[in-house]
Amino acid sequence: MDVREKVGRRGAKLFKDGMLVNLGIGMPDELLNYIPAGINLHLQTENGAIGFGPSPEQGYEDPDLTDAGDMPVTMLPGGCYFDSATSFALIRGGHVDATVLGVLEVDEQGNLANYMVPGKMVPGMGGAMDLAIGAKMVVAVTVHCNNAGAPKILKRCKLPLTARGQVNWILSELALIEVTKEGLVLREIAPDTTVEEVQSKTEATLIIPPEGVKTMEY
Amino acid sequence: MAKVITSDEAAALVNNGDTILVGGFMAIGTPETIIDALVRKNIQDLTLICNDTALPDRGVGKLVVNRQLKKLLASHVGTNKETGRQMAAGELDVELNPQGTLVERIRAGGVGLGGFYTPTGVGTAVAEGKESRVFNDREMILETPLRGRVAFLRAFIGDTHGNLRYRGTARNFNLVMAFAADIVIAEVDNLIDFMDPEEVVTPGVLVDYIVRSGR
Numbered sequence: 362m363d364v365r366e367k368v369g370r371r372g373a374k375l376f377k378d379g380m381l382v383n384l385g386i387g388m389p390d391e392l393l394n395y396i397p398a399g400i401n402l403h404l405q406t407e408n409g410a411i412g413f414g415p416s417p418e419q420g421y422e423d424p425d426l427t428d429a430g431d432m433p434v435t436m437l438p439g440g441c442y443f444d445s446a447t448s449f450a451l452i453r454g455g456h457v458d459a460t461v462l463g464v465l466e467v468d469e470q471g472n473l474a475n476y477m478v479p480g481k482m483v484p485g486m487g488g489a490m491d492l493a494i495g496a497k498m499v500v501a502v503t504v505h506c507n508n509a510g511a512p513k514i515l516k517r518c519k520l521p522l523t524a525r526g527q528v529n530w531i532l533s534e535l536a537l538i539e540v541t542k543e544g545l546v547l548r549e550i551a552p553d554t555t556v557e558e559v560q561s562k563t564e565a566t567l568i569i570p571p572e573g574v575k576t577m578e579y
Numbered sequence: 580m581a582k583v584i585t586s587d588e589a590a591a592l593v594n595n596g597d598t599i600l601v602g603g604f605m606a607i608g609t610p611e612t613i614i615d616a617l618v619r620k621n622i623q624d625l626t627l628i629c630n631d632t633a634l635p636d637r638g639v640g641k642l643v644v645n646r647q648l649k650k651l652l653a654s655h656v657g658t659n660k661e662t663g664r665q666m667a668a669g670e671l672d673v674e675l676n677p678q679g680t681l682v683e684r685i686r687a688g689g690v691g692l693g694g695f696y697t698p699t700g701v702g703t704a705v706a707e708g709k710e711s712r713v714f715n716d717r718e719m720i721l722e723t724p725l726r727g728r729v730a731f732l733r734a735f736i737g738d739t740h741g742n743l744r745y746r747g748t749a750r751n752f753n754l755v756m757a758f759a760a761d762i763v764i765a766e767v768d769n770l771i772d773f774m775d776p777e778e779v780v781t782p783g784v785l786v787d788y789i790v791r792s793g794r
Contacts (some may be wrong), residue, residue: 408604409750427605448682472702483667488678488679490679490699522702525702
């Protein structure tokens with residue numbers, strides 16, 4: 362299993378049947394491939410739809426039907442369209458049960474930075490700030506360390522924040538971490554790692570809960 | 580009744596220095612025929628309000644590439660490298676807004692509201708310099724309304740009364756922008772005499788001109 366599959370498989374189990382879910386572009390999308398049987402989600406795309414289904418077959422793309430990543434999608438029976446004000450009324454208004462967002466940096470206070478690197482990458486926040494503020498459950502998915510091997514789970518984010526104190530769960534290929542008022546609680550680790558290794562690759566101090574750290578199941 | 584005009588006549592209604600609103604999300608729901616006319620007329624120093632700048636050869640991306648913009652208000656520009664280049668070079672003034680904030684600012688501008696308080700952006704660069712208040716134990720920042728001189732929309736069906744109906748995810752920002760400009764011009768894929776009132780999404784009284792889509 363590669364990193365994306367590990368994160369996708371474990372992340373998909375965080376959902377409950379019937380949830381309204383909005384997934385960010387990139388690694389968050391991966392979770393869709395592993396939704397457990399019996400879990401039916403309402404998928405929102407912030408450009409204005411709930412209930413989209415799989416990608417269309419080549420040649421059957423609808424020019425007026427894409428997801429927020431500009432990819433052609435299909436609609437499932439029961440789906441609906443709406444305008445952007447309604448879309449963000451759903452998001453900001455707390456009607457979205459869960460969002461999964463990518464990470465540049467995340468920290469022990471649940472702060473998330475994922476939309477810009479000053480001087481290098483300034484694409485804009487799109488809907489990420491609204492999603493982080495509005496969704497009932499915010500899951501930050503990430504590779505545990507960046508390409509240079511440096512931790513992405515920090516004591517304090519250094520990059521400009523997407524949202525302050527909104528992340529509930531941090532999921533990487535190594536660990537599932539719950540953000541609490543006391544700090545980051547290590548709930549699960551991957552079968553091929555140890556608590557010590559996870560801590561050594563995490564800048565923030567991880568709290569080991571009294572009930573112990575479980576081994577991740579995929 | 581909305582007046583049916585050509586895309587060139589629509590472009591002629593825009594002046595150098597105008598603030599324009601253009602519907603669309605990654606150019607889905609953007610009136611491409613009108614954008615092409617704005618490029619041909621090469622109107623300059625525009626302030627553009629649009630969700631994103633699409634791709635260099637799509638939607639309002641073409642206005643960026645043709646260097647017709649002075650200022651841009653958007654939520655995302657990462658898909659158009661030319662926007663990023665002009666922004667980094669100091670040639671284009673870009674104000675990034677969270678998408679939900681951007682659409683609500685346009686809505687406020689169109690529906691007669693003086694602004695609104697939102698939790699989005701609290702504790703981030705977006706909140707800098709903005710008034711902040713606590714409502715129900717939650718910190719929120721004040722966001723102000725946006726309006727433009729001309730709004731350009733795209734709809735799937737329009738009728739001669741200006742009523743509009745959209746298709747798929749092409750509705751996006753078009754709905755609120757119909758309220759938020761002095762002149763509203765809708766490009767329609769299909770023009771009919773009159774629509775079933777039950778199917779109207781944007782009331783025709785908001786729409787001044789109709790342009791038939793080239794596609």
